[in-house]
Amino acid sequence: MMDARRLWEVFRKRVRQPDALTGIFAALWCLVWLDAQVWFRFPPWFHALAFLSAAPVCIYWIRRTSPWTATACCSFRLRSLLRPGGIGTESINSSPASVIRQRAVLSVSYIPAWQFIAHLPLVFSAYSLSASLSAAGAFGAFFIGLAWAVWWIDRETKRMASTKVRRRTWDPRRLAAWYYGRDNPRLRQSAFTLLTYTLLFGLISMVLTRMTGCSVYEAPLGGGEQKQLRQIVQIQKVIKKKYVINPYSSVLFNPPPIDNVKLNVLEVTEHLYKIGQGKGDGAGYSAGTTRGKVRFIRLKYEGGDWDQDMSRGSDLNLLTEYSVRLGQPASDRPEPMEIARLKAFPARKSPPMVYMTGQRGINVSDSEIKILRTYLLEHHGMLFGDNGGSSGWEGQFVGMMKRVLPTVEPINVYLDHPIHRIPYPLPRLPIVAPHGRSNALGWVVDGRLAVYYHPGDIGDAWADGHSGVPQEIWESCYQLGVNIIHYAHSEYNQWLESTKE
Numbered sequence: 001m002m003d004a005r006r007l008w009e010v011f012r013k014r015v016r017q018p019d020a021l022t023g024i025f026a027a028l029w030c031l032v033w034l035d036a037q038v039w040f041r042f043p044p045w046f047h048a049l050a051f052l053s054a055a056p057v058c059i060y061w062i063r064r065t066s067p068w069t070a071t072a073c074c075s076f077r078l079r080s081l082l083r084p085g086g087i088g089t090e091s092i093n094s095s096p097a098s099v100i101r102q103r104a105v106l107s108v109s110y111i112p113a114w115q116f117i118a119h120l121p122l123v124f125s126a127y128s129l130s131a132s133l134s135a136a137g138a139f140g141a142f143f144i145g146l147a148w149a150v151w152w153i154d155r156e157t158k159r160m161a162s163t164k165v166r167r168r169t170w171d172p173r174r175l176a177a178w179y180y181g182r183d184n185p186r187l188r189q190s191a192f193t194l195l196t197y198t199l200l201f202g203l204i205s206m207v208l209t210r211m212t213g214c215s216v217y218e219a220p221l222g223g224g225e226q227k228q229l230r231q232i233v234q235i236q237k238v239i240k241k242k243y244v245i246n247p248y249s250s251v252l253f254n255p256p257p258i259d260n261v262k263l264n265v266l267e268v269t270e271h272l273y274k275i276g277q278g279k280g281d282g283a284g285y286s287a288g289t290t291r292g293k294v295r296f297i298r299l300k301y302e303g304g305d306w307d308q309d310m311s312r313g314s315d316l317n318l319l320t321e322y323s324v325r326l327g328q329p330a331s332d333r334p335e336p337m338e339i340a341r342l343k344a345f346p347a348r349k350s351p352p353m354v355y356m357t358g359q360r361g362i363n364v365s366d367s368e369i370k371i372l373r374t375y376l377l378e379h380h381g382m383l384f385g386d387n388g389g390s391s392g393w394e395g396q397f398v399g400m401m402k403r404v405l406p407t408v409e410p411i412n413v414y415l416d417h418p419i420h421r422i423p424y425p426l427p428r429l430p431i432v433a434p435h436g437r438s439n440a441l442g443w444v445v446d447g448r449l450a451v452y453y454h455p456g457d458i459g460d461a462w463a464d465g466h467s468g469v470p471q472e473i474w475e476s477c478y479q480l481g482v483n484i485i486h487y488a489h490s491e492y493n494q495w496l497e498s499t500k501e
Helices: 002-015 018-039 044-052 054-065 070-082 096-123 127-160 185-209 270-274 314-326 339-344 366-377 391-404 458-462 464-468 471-498
Strands: 297-300 335-338 353-358 382-387 411-413 440-445 448-454
Touching: 018 044, 018 054, 018 096, 044 054, 044 096, 054 096, 096 127, 127 185, 314 458, 314 471, 335 339, 339 366, 353 471, 366 382, 366 391, 366 448, 382 391, 382 471, 391 448, 448 471, 458 464, 458 471, 464 471
Parallel strands: 297 335, 297 353, 353 382, 382 448
Antiparallel strands: 411 440, 440 448
């Protein structure tokens, strides 16, 4: 018993030490980073605040390792006064160990500062800015690490120069390494260090950025009928003051949003809260969970502007409309996600629908094509493609689908299809801006729409301000978005119910 108490006291004293506390905080920050990259359990403001909390710890260690601490200064002044030469004959910064320690602390402090700056724009849905800052921070981390690699190899080379090598050596720290040759071994050592470090940095970056972890998607628990909405849902739009700002003016300030949309459901019937699929209390899906929410996952890909309209609230506005109109709980934030992350979802806990848009090229690797095929066929998912503003994007999307589903030919999705009738009957396909065709395309697998392609930039109508289109158009675009999300969730729920063990 006494030994246990002593061990507990020793543990408490150890934990109270600054290095132990820093280690605990570092572990927590790593968990926050994993959540921001893989788990998505907490909102962006939490991630930014967690990385900002690293500032006091970093400042503490910077001051502690600084040669100009109060104790060092006092000692320096005392030694200087006792020395005939007086102040100025010795510099406290001459200690190599103290300088190295402080530079190491500054280098480590760069990581949470970089993550905070990169995650802060996500609080304001500025995804493009966040991606740019993240990439710029990666370049900074690369050069900081390169500086340490050059310093270490130079120090080790000087330290080992005094010892002679009697046989052929592979040690890169020695200039006598056989692969450096006899001509300009120092230059070749520098080139070897740069190449090796670049490869290691790239490998580590690839592993970290492609981490998928284990993710789950859970729909809201409930039930409902597959029927058209008969009630009228009126939306009141409260427009605040508008400010017209001269872009060439010398007075710069952040203009307010064009309008602040407030949704008021004025007429709701009891059937509104029974839109869903299966038997259950409240609107939702019988295979869902009590903590489940409808989420909007947007796929990220190389070669194009995958984040089009997202910074203007497109995804979040549609989620809000879906929740208000169908009475189902929905997420309060959009989720941009790499295609590779889809493989982290189990077959029965995958997102029923993912969204993809853009107007430039689509560059998808063979491994991502395989992941999309598995998601559509084995995980029973649905891909919603939206042409964001280019006549050429349709060809890019159709070409990608030929690789994903090579045996399935696209068909025209007419207005009598359930995706255009439930819960909102659409008199016509809403088109914000025509980019070629005027009808939707679909790829059918086992009787269900596995892929739905919209040709007319529907995301523009969901964005703040609705891109200036008439109310009739953006209202129909919201209805179509609600129909597509509901269709995907209903089909997925029926599949889950039919495959229960």
